[in-house]
Amino acid sequence: MLEIQDLSVSYGAVNALNSVTITAQPGAITAILGANGAGKTTLLRSISGLVKPRSGSIRFRGEELIGRTVETIARRGVAHVPEGRGIIEELTVEDNLRLATLWCLGRHERQGAIEAIFELFPRLSGFSRRHASTLSGGERQMLVIGRAFISRPKLLLLDEPSLGLAPLVTAQLMELLRNHTDGTDLTVVLVEQNARSALSVSVDAVVLNLGEVVVSDTAAAVAADSGLRHHYLGF
Amino acid sequence: MGLFINVTLDGVSNGMIFAALALALVLIFRATKIINFAQGAMAMMTTFLASSLLAQDLGYWWAFVAALAIGFVFGALVERVLIRPLKGKSELNPVVVTIGLLVVLEGMAGAIYGNASRGFPAAYSQSGITIGHSKIAFSHFDVFIVVAVLVLMIAILVLFRATTLGLRMRASAFAGEISRLLGVRVGMLLTLGWALAGVAGSLAGLLVAPTSSFSPYYMDLVLVYAFTAAVIGGLESPVGALIGGVITGLCISYVGGYLGSGLQPLGALVLLMVALMARPEGIFARPPARRV
Amino acid sequence: MTQPGPADHALDNISWLWRLRLPTQPLLRHLIFALCGVGILYLLTSLLSPYNDYEVGEIALYVIALAGLSLLTGMNGQISLGNGAFMAVGAYTMALLMTHTQLNFIVELLAAIGAAAVMGLLIGIPATRLKGPYLAGMTLLFALALPPIADKWSTTFGGDQGLTTTVPNAPGNINPEEWLAWIQIIGALITLVLLANLIQSRFGRSFRAVRDDEIAASLTGIHVARTKVLAFVISAGCAGLAGGFLGLSTGVVNTGEFPLTLSIQLLAAMVLGGTGSLMGMLWGAVLLVYLPQWSTSLSGYFNLGSGASAYLATIIFGAVLIVVMIAAPTGIQGGLRWTWRHISGSMSRPGAVIPPVSELPGGQSPHVPMR
Numbered sequence: 001m002l003e004i005q006d007l008s009v010s011y012g013a014v015n016a017l018n019s020v021t022i023t024a025q026p027g028a029i030t031a032i033l034g035a036n037g038a039g040k041t042t043l044l045r046s047i048s049g050l051v052k053p054r055s056g057s058i059r060f061r062g063e064e065l066i067g068r069t070v071e072t073i074a075r076r077g078v079a080h081v082p083e084g085r086g087i088i089e090e091l092t093v094e095d096n097l098r099l100a101t102l103w104c105l106g107r108h109e110r111q112g113a114i115e116a117i118f119e120l121f122p123r124l125s126g127f128s129r130r131h132a133s134t135l136s137g138g139e140r141q142m143l144v145i146g147r148a149f150i151s152r153p154k155l156l157l158l159d160e161p162s163l164g165l166a167p168l169v170t171a172q173l174m175e176l177l178r179n180h181t182d183g184t185d186l187t188v189v190l191v192e193q194n195a196r197s198a199l200s201v202s203v204d205a206v207v208l209n210l211g212e213v214v215v216s217d218t219a220a221a222v223a224a225d226s227g228l229r230h231h232y233l234g235f
Numbered sequence: 236m237g238l239f240i241n242v243t244l245d246g247v248s249n250g251m252i253f254a255a256l257a258l259a260l261v262l263i264f265r266a267t268k269i270i271n272f273a274q275g276a277m278a279m280m281t282t283f284l285a286s287s288l289l290a291q292d293l294g295y296w297w298a299f300v301a302a303l304a305i306g307f308v309f310g311a312l313v314e315r316v317l318i319r320p321l322k323g324k325s326e327l328n329p330v331v332v333t334i335g336l337l338v339v340l341e342g343m344a345g346a347i348y349g350n351a352s353r354g355f356p357a358a359y360s361q362s363g364i365t366i367g368h369s370k371i372a373f374s375h376f377d378v379f380i381v382v383a384v385l386v387l388m389i390a391i392l393v394l395f396r397a398t399t400l401g402l403r404m405r406a407s408a409f410a411g412e413i414s415r416l417l418g419v420r421v422g423m424l425l426t427l428g429w430a431l432a433g434v435a436g437s438l439a440g441l442l443v444a445p446t447s448s449f450s451p452y453y454m455d456l457v458l459v460y461a462f463t464a465a466v467i468g469g470l471e472s473p474v475g476a477l478i479g480g481v482i483t484g485l486c487i488s489y490v491g492g493y494l495g496s497g498l499q500p501l502g503a504l505v506l507l508m509v510a511l512m513a514r515p516e517g518i519f520a521r522p523p524a525r526r527v
Numbered sequence: 528m529t530q531p532g533p534a535d536h537a538l539d540n541i542s543w544l545w546r547l548r549l550p551t552q553p554l555l556r557h558l559i560f561a562l563c564g565v566g567i568l569y570l571l572t573s574l575l576s577p578y579n580d581y582e583v584g585e586i587a588l589y590v591i592a593l594a595g596l597s598l599l600t601g602m603n604g605q606i607s608l609g610n611g612a613f614m615a616v617g618a619y620t621m622a623l624l625m626t627h628t629q630l631n632f633i634v635e636l637l638a639a640i641g642a643a644a645v646m647g648l649l650i651g652i653p654a655t656r657l658k659g660p661y662l663a664g665m666t667l668l669f670a671l672a673l674p675p676i677a678d679k680w681s682t683t684f685g686g687d688q689g690l691t692t693t694v695p696n697a698p699g700n701i702n703p704e705e706w707l708a709w710i711q712i713i714g715a716l717i718t719l720v721l722l723a724n725l726i727q728s729r730f731g732r733s734f735r736a737v738r739d740d741e742i743a744a745s746l747t748g749i750h751v752a753r754t755k756v757l758a759f760v761i762s763a764g765c766a767g768l769a770g771g772f773l774g775l776s777t778g779v780v781n782t783g784e785f786p787l788t789l790s791i792q793l794l795a796a797m798v799l800g801g802t803g804s805l806m807g808m809l810w811g812a813v814l815l816v817y818l819p820q821w822s823t824s825l826s827g828y829f830n831l832g833s834g835a836s837a838y839l840a841t842i843i844f845g846a847v848l849i850v851v852m853i854a855a856p857t858g859i860q861g862g863l864r865w866t867w868r869h870i871s872g873s874m875s876r877p878g879a880v881i882p883p884v885s886e887l888p889g890g891q892s893p894h895v896p897m898r
Contacts (some may be wrong), residue, residue, distance in 0.1 A: 048416060056357075075417035082416065090409040099406050102399050103418040151418070272667065319854045327606050331798055332852045334608065334791055337846030346838040363754040455787060459668040466661065497679040500672035507665055508653045510853045 001025060002155060002187050009042050009211075016042040018211045019056070028155075028203035029181055029188040031219060033195045033233055035099035038208040039198070040191040041083060045199045047189070048080035049073045060155055060187075066123045067165045075103050077154035084163060086144035087131035093124055093143060096132050117146040120176075133173045141173065149180065162194045170194065174201040177187075195233040199223045209234050241372035242492035248377040250484020254459035256439035256454075257468065257476035258388065259432040262477050264470045265408045266428030267318065269329040269465060273336035273459030277313070281338050283304045283348055285441060286355055286449075295356060302437045310433020311467030314426045343433060344451035352448035361445065375466065383405060384477075387438055391431070393472050404428060455490040460487060463507045482506075535751040561716045568712050580758045581776065582816055583706035587715040588772035589812035593797050594722050594764025600794075601803020602726060603758035605654065605737030609666030610674040610766045611790030617643040617675065617767025618774035622690035632695045636714075636771050643767020644760045651759030669821060670790040689781025692774045704744070710770050718765060719805055725761070726805075733894055734758055775874040788841070795848045800858050807860025 002024040009017040017039045024030035033039050045051040046047065047058055060064045064126060065073055074080070079100075088096055096183075098116055101110045127195040132143060148156055153193040162170040173212035178201040181188050192198035199205060205222040207215040209232055215222060222228060229235055256274060256517070263271045271277075274314050287300035289295065317336060321328045359375035395401035406414040407421040415421050439461070440454060464483040470477025485504060490502030568583070575583065592614060598606050617639035624635045650669055654662050677684035684690065697706035726733055736744040737754045745751045774780040796815045801807025820842040826836030855862060 050412065051417075069429065070412075071418055071420050074416055080416045086413060088406055088410045088413055091406060097421065098399070099402060099414070102403065106239075124387055147417070150396045171447040270664060271661070311775070318850060324856070326660060327600065327604070328852055328856060330606055330660055331794065334663075334794060335845045335848035335852065338791055338795070338848070339842050340845075342838040342841035342845060346835040346842065398776045407896065415624070420736050427858055434874050456671060459664065462664040465665070470746075495679060497675035500668060500675060504665070504672045507668060511656060511661070511665070 001191065003042075003057075003059045004047070005059075007043070007046060007058060008054045010053055010054050015211055017046070017053070020208070020211070022206050022213065022216060024187050024189050024204065025187045026187045027181060027183060029177060029190050029201055031195075031202035031205040032189060032197040032208060033193075033198065033205060033222075034192075034208035034214075035232065035234075037210070039207055039211040040158055042211075043208070044080060044082075044159050044189065044191055047073075047077055047155075047157055050080075059157065077157070078157065079148040079150075079151055079153035079162055080157040081144045081148050081159060081161065083145070083159040086123070087132045087135070087140050087147075088133065091132060092129050093132055094128040094134070096143055096176070097147050098152055100151045104151045114149050117150050120149070121146050138166070138169045141165060141169075143174070144235055154185065155189070157189050157191075158194060159191045161190070161196060162192060169216045170197055174198070177201060196235050209222045238492060242317075242488050244373040244377070244525045245492075246371065246485035246488030247481060248380045248484070249488060250464075250481035251381050252442045252480075253348065253464045253483050254477045254480025255387060255435050255442065256457060257464035257480050258376065258391065259472055260461060260465040261468070261470055261476045262391070262428050262432040264434065264465070266404070266425045267314075267329075267355060267511075267519060269318065269333070270462070270470075271313075271429075271432065272330065272333040274333075275440075275454030275461070276337040276340040276344075277306065277309055278408070279454040280344060281433075282355065282440035282444050282449070283311060286353070286444075289413070290354065293360060299324050299358070302400040302441055303434050306370055306433035306435075306437030306440075307430045309431070311426045311430040313433075314429035318429070319422075337453040341451045342374075347453065350450060352450040352453070355441075355444035355449045357445035358445070371390070377447065383438060383442065386459060387435060388423040388473060388477055391435075413496045431468045443447070459500065460484075460503055461484070463503045465511075466507060467510045522523055542884060554720075554724050557720045558708040558891060561720045564716055565712075576702075579694075580702075580704040580708040583600035584704075584772070585776055586809070586812045586815045587708070587795065588753050588769045588776065589793075589815045590715045590808050591718045591772065592769035593800065593808035593811045593815075594718060594798045595762040595769075596727070596793055597800075597803055597805065598722055598734070598810055599758050600764075602731065602734040602738065603755060604757060606660075606663045606757060606794070607666045608663050608790050609650065609669040610762065610793050611785050612670040613643045613667075613763040613783035614770030614789065615673055615677075615775060615782070616646045616763075618772030618780040619770075620767070621691070621771040621775055622685075622692050622780040623683075625692055626690055627868065636768060639771035640764045640767045643770065644764035646767075647763025648756065649700040651763070653753040654759060659683035663679060667787075667790075670787050674785055677782045685781065687783075689779045691779050692777075694775050698786070701894040705811055707775060710775070714768060714772060719766065722761075722765075722782040723805055730754075730757065732881060739802065745781075784874055792844065795844050798848060798856075798858055801860025801862075801864075802856075802858060804858075804860040804864075807858055810859040 003020045003024075004020060007017055007020045007022075008015065011017060015183060018215075020039070022030075022032075022043075032043060034040055035152070037049065042051060045064065046053050047060075049065065049068055049072075053066055060076065060078065062078070063077070065078075068076075088099070091099070097114045098110060101113055105113055114128075118128065123139060124142055125148065127139070132187065134144060145158075148158075153219070161173060161177075167175065174197050177188060180186065190198055190202060199219045199222060201223070202219040205215075205217060205219040206213060207222065207228065214232060215225075249298050256278065257276050259278075260270060263269055263274070268370050281302045284305055285298040288298040293301070313336065317332055318329060321332060339424055357376040358381050358385055361374045361376045363370040363374050364378075365371075393401075395405060403414070403419050404427065407418075407419055407424040411421045411425075438462065439457065443453065443457055447457075460483050461480070464479035465476055466479070466481055468477070468479030485507050487499045492497050494502075536597055536686055562873050571583065572677065587622060592868055596607060596610050598623060600609055620642035621635050621639040624630055625636055628635075642806075654665060657665065681687075685688065694703060694710075695701055701709075718799025726734075733744065733749045733754050736747065739749050741751050744754075770785075777784060783878065792815060794813035797808065800809070821839035822843055826839045857865070
């Protein structure tokens with residue numbers, strides 16, 4: 001379980017997050033929704049250690065994450081897929097995947113794990129030796145999701161995975177996420193502007209506005225509240 | 236014709252030395268987008284330390300290996316102590332800091348060892364090899380230079396292309412933040428890049444010392460030639476550094492052989508300007524994947 | 528700036544009065560500052576010994592070289608390790624004219640500026656396509672490439688001996704050292720007034736805009752390449768004048784006066800003084816002239832051998848440069864400004880203190896336009 005308590009982050013004089021408290025359950029997707037500048041990305045960057053919070057605590061499976069380095073947090077099973085530029089364009093598709101296995105898999109397990117990802121995303125297998133810069137938007141997203149799964153994370157942080165994807169591809173992606181989460185011990189935190197599709201697959205939902213939690217409820221309840229939807233989620 | 240051949244041979248062996256130092260610049264530029272203007276001075280320092288070891292009757296090869304090892308530690312130390320605090324600041328700051336280091340090292344070497352140029356032994360004979368009845372301007376030591384630099388170059392390429400450590404180093408250089416998110420200890424690998432550059436630089440220093448006037452300033456010109464070579468090679472690619480090194484070496488050698496050695500730096504300047512005008516991102520660089 | 532409200536303290540009223548008394552026209556204001564400088568320096572030089580006059584003149588000539596470099600690096604974001612070589616161009620031009628012609632002294636100095644500026648143009652054009660570290664490397668190569676040329680054609684350039692220079696006769700009974708110091712001081716003040724005006728003009732704004740963001744600057748209609756070349760040419764011209772003055776101070780012009788170290792020391796003095804500030808260049812020039820003396824007495828204090836003491840100044844210079852760059856990149860002038868802001872800020876508006884910029888001006892200072 002991921003427990004975030006009273007988390008405050010500021011960039012200079014600007015408060016990006018103000019005393020935010022959120023929990024996310026294993027085996028479920030928790031959607032973090034809100035407009036631009038609500039603090040969604042900052043929240044994810046705080047969890048993975050890229051941003052040093054001003055105060056508060058972030059505990060994952062009972063262990064405090066704040067104060068640890070990004071690398072250590074990643075090695076605790078936290079996979080963060082940042083928005084947009086998640087792939088390393090200069091490396092081949094296969095090297096992108098292999099890089100994520102280096103700390104968690106033995107020398108002989110790596111190739112098998114890479115093959116497994118290619119089975120999950122058959123499209124990628126044809127490009128294994130191509131530079132990742134040659135991939136299309138959808139293929140890039142497959143690669144980053146595959147790379148996140150390859151290290152068998154316990155906590156998956158996804159920042160706007162639907163950005164720039166066709167609606168059909170987004171739907172497939174969300175479906176895939178749900179299939180990999182339901183009934184496992186994986187905790188998924190999904191940051192999305194595309195609230196409708198995020199709510200369709202998530203169990204819980206949190207709405208952020210200007211760095212504060214507006215609502216924290218089940219996804220179904222948030223989706224049913226038309227005033228909330230209209231006010232903060234734009235649908 | 237004889238002059239041409241000899242000048243060409245001289246250019247190749249000089250070019251290989253420039254390539255070694257250019258490789259050091261490339262290793263650092265890839266990892267941290269910094270040009271280490273103190274690289275030559277660092278090599279000068281390790282070579283002076285090697286000469287001190289030689290004066291203690293340590294064998295040549297022990298001193299040689301010791302200089303490379305000191306170069307490794309020195310490179311790592313410089314990155315940790317001087318370069319890391321500059322992270323995230325203007326690209327001009329590292330220029331100034333590495334220049335400051337250059338000044339300090341040359342001053343220290345001058346204070347300890349004096350200004351006068353001294354001798355440094357070569358691993359093998361420096362007199363030209365005799366082919367048939369004529370002696371060419373290529374000695375056994377020149378052969379050693381070419382072999383040593385090629386071995387270093389191949390070792391670096393194997394490291395980058397065929398090992399997971401190399402994969403991690405490339406990933407950290409290209410995309411530090413993403414690599415960290417994938418559990419790669421980027422900070423350590425950047426230090427390793429500087430350390431390897433220290434080794435490559437030390438090798439260059441050891442190879443230049445016997446053939447030049449070995450004083451605290453003997454690497455100044457070698458550094459700017461290596462810079463020219465690295466820029467021609469695109470500053471990102473070890474193979475580019477090798478090719479750039481040989482091109483620069485040949486160019487310098489022809490200028491020296493036909494116009495006089497005083498014009499060699501000017502020749503390098505013209506070469507650098509022409510190269511930059513023709514292709515600012517380097518002749519062997521991949522077209523830049525510009526991120527907007 | 529907002530209008531001072533009624534709640535503001537006395538200090539603001541004083542500064543308001545101060546502003547009222549000075550003309551708002553930059554040229555006039557700078558001229559008044561310069562005239563005050565002339566007055567103070569007149570008293571100074573007439574009180575000082577001839578040797579001190581010589582030092583004051585040296586400070587003045589280094590101020591000129593540093594101001595040009597500061598314009599290039601601080602205002603325009605280009606870094607040059609070759610301004611010592613531009614000084615050499617100016618010095619040799621002036622000395623050659625003195626040797627072979629009977630031209631007016633002023634004309635010779637202008638020719639020194641012009642020749643260095645033309646050289647700056649040659650180097651500056653390819654430099655416009657280069658980012659910071661590339662340009663630094665190219666100018667470093669330039670600084671190393673130029674002196675051997677004078678050695679190569681030693682009949683023209685005088686070889687090791689170099690060329691001799693003559694200071695024009697002093698009017699009246701002023702002693703020659705004082706007269707030379709005066710020439711150099713006036714040259715420095717004219718340079719500073721011109722540069723201060725340039726910085727506040729349209730050109731100055733485009734220099735800073737290019738420094739902060741080349742793409743944004745080009746979108747507002749600034750010709751980026753032309754602006755960068757112009758900054759380079761001005762910087763080289765300043766170095767040329769400084770080089771001519773250096774030739775006058777030493778009486779001869781030879782390559783030994785323009786080693787790579789000179790270019791590096793200029794960069795170091797600029798950084799220590801406070802990159803981008805004209806006032807800071809005075810501190811930098813003082814350091815350039817006096818640090819070798821201080822370090823000699825320091826090494827005497829520590830009983831270092833004469834061999835080591837010669838290098839102490841160099842080592843201190845480099846070490847201070849590194850420490851300043853890591854710990855206080857705005858240099859001496861930045862430190863003074865920060866202290867002043869802290870004092871005046873705590874007296875008037877505690878919230879209004881701008882933190883010191885944590886790096887060389889490279890685009891993130893809080894008060895630059897275009898961001």
